[in-house]
Amino acid sequence: MNTLLEQTYLDLRTELKAFIYKRVNDSSATEDILHDVFLKAHSNINSLKDASKLNGWIYSIARNTITDHYRTRKITANIDDYDIENETEEVSILKKLEPSVRSLVRLLPPAYREAIVLVDFKGMQQKALAEKLGLSVSAVKSRVQRARKMLKDMFLECCHIELDKSGNVTDHYCSKGTCN
DSSP states (O other): OHHHHHHHHHHHHHHHHHHHHHHHOOHHHHHHHHHHHHHHHHHTGGGOOOGGGHHHHHHHHHHHHHHHHHHHOOOOOOGGGSOHHHHHHHHHHHHHHHHHHHHHHTTSOHHHHHHHIIIIISOOOHHHHHHHHTOOHHHHHHHHHHHHHHHHHHHHHHEEEEEOTTSOEEEEEESSTTOO
């Protein structure tokens, strides 16, 4: 079967390369993907049961490899795209809000407080928290969402928050004397 794969490589290489390039529009990535496709085909050739379906099988590998390429590709932004002045202002506002958020988190029921602190503040994965607590992942997700809603409601009860069109905090003030 390997000689069949080698012959198919010679026959399909140009056509498959065009197929890949049409979807990624990058010649370097096209070469990498093409290489990966035939490497995967060579490694998994024993799983192909019907040799007459080799071409379709290779195109299927190509489509999956293209999908993997987009899934794993890191998108980087140019530093000039950021408005550093506004970012600094937003960070300053968020720093001012931090004590209020911390004091309101302390008012949450213990199960919800634990969930939001571990997931949102300490960065624990919800799956890991589910294992730690012996709960299902969906139960932990619900608990975190409820904790976020409770926290938001408590925060909005005592403070007025102004947001920009992107949802970023632009200003705030306490509407009651209960916030820090």
